Amino acid sequence: MSRMPADESVDNTEERFSFEKFARHHFFKQANAWLVAHSGICSNSSVVDLACGPGAVTELILRELDETVPGTCVYAVDPSPSALALARKRVHSPIVRFIQGSAERLASLVPQVDVVVFTNAIHLVADKVTAFEQVFKTLRRGGVLGFNTTFFDGAYPGETRRFYKLWVLRAVRWLRERGYDVSRGVKATAMQWLTVDEYRALLRAVGFAEPLVELQEKALSRESLEDIGQFSLFIEGALPGVPLDVGAEALTYGVRQAFDELKLSYVPRNWLQVVARRA
Numbered sequence: 131m132s133r134m135p136a137d138e139s140v141d142n143t144e145e146r147f148s149f150e151k152f153a154r155h156h157f158f159k160q161a162n163a164w165l166v167a168h169s170g171i172c173s174n175s176s177v178v179d180l181a182c183g184p185g186a187v188t189e190l191i192l193r194e195l196d197e198t199v200p201g202t203c204v205y206a207v208d209p210s211p212s213a214l215a216l217a218r219k220r221v222h223s224p225i226v227r228f229i230q231g232s233a234e235r236l237a238s239l240v241p242q243v244d245v246v247v248f249t250n251a252i253h254l255v256a257d258k259v260t261a262f263e264q265v266f267k268t269l270r271r272g273g274v275l276g277f278n279t280t281f282f283d284g285a286y287p288g289e290t291r292r293f294y295k296l297w298v299l300r301a302v303r304w305l306r307e308r309g310y311d312v313s314r315g316v317k318a319t320a321m322q323w324l325t326v327d328e329y330r331a332l333l334r335a336v337g338f339a340e341p342l343v344e345l346q347e348k349a350l351s352r353e354s355l356e357d358i359g360q361f362s363l364f365i366e367g368a369l370p371g372v373p374l375d376v377g378a379e380a381l382t383y384g385v386r387q388a389f390d391e392l393k394l395s396y397v398p399r400n401w402l403q404v405v406a407r408r409a
């Protein structure tokens with residue numbers, strides 16, 4: 131029997147559990163396109179795409195820029211080598227530089243820029259004060275930070291909390307029936323969920339001017355939730371300690387069950403969009 135070389139199988143695993151599937155959904159592209167359009171990018175701006183992931187937002191930023199103007203550039207930063215590898219495959223532009231690193235060290239990774247775009251990742255950062263301080267230092271005076279997230283206190287409109295609870299409950303039941311040990315009471319996603327007011331206070335404390343804040347409701351289809359349930363960081367957040375392939379299967383089963391039991395055709399969910407200027 132022939133075996134796949136070790137590094138190739140690692141690449142395949144990382145690609146399989148990447149964020150790319152979820153990022154293809156229309157509502158997701160729309161949320162990011164709104165933010166990019168409202169972050170004050172001009173045709174000759176210098177921009178950081180912080181937490182660039184597989185590069186979909188890098189492409190949106192490039193559409194706003196004129197590559198022929200000297201000084202125009204994009205620094206696409208992410209701590210994940212596999213996400214950067216996908217982004218490199220996807221984005222081919224002479225003005226984009228890919229840099230491995232995290233928000234907490236941003237100012238030491240890139241020169242000062244006009245705009246920092248930071249989509250769908252702030253909730254993954256444990257030390258948000260340091261991350262915002264680093265972004266502040268990275269921005270020129272008058273520069274703009276645009277960030278968004280759907281993992282914040284306020285993301286679940288109406289009764290939708292019930293759906294997420296049932297989703298995880300059904301996934302956990304599926305796992306237990308197969309002999310997997312899962313800790314109870316885990317929230318179906320990554321780290322800390324801040325309120326809108328807590329984000330405002332953080333930005334103010336770091337020195338940003340009063341931000342523009344919008345809540346935008348999106349309709350998440352069953353397929354899109356199945357896709358987020360295949361993303362490694364989501365699986366680790368929802369079902370800690372469970373192997374990724376098993377967790378992904380359990381979450382797929384859980385989504386389908388929850389949709390059927392609650393007779394849903396979609397789940398509404400809020401995106402928080404924030405645009406803040408460095409005073």
Ligand SMILES: C[S@@+](CC[C@H](N)C(=O)[O-])C[C@H]1O[C@@H](n2cnc3c(N)ncnc32)[C@H](O)[C@@H]1O
Pocket residue numbers: 149153162180181182183184185186187207208209210213231232233234248249250251254255256
């Ligand atoms: C959900 S993906 C978002 C990708 C892209 N921004 C988008 O909206 O399509 C989250 C990304 O945040 C990155 N990330 C996690 N922790 C981070 C940190 N401390 N600083 C910067 N990026 C981080 C992950 O590696 C991942 O690529």
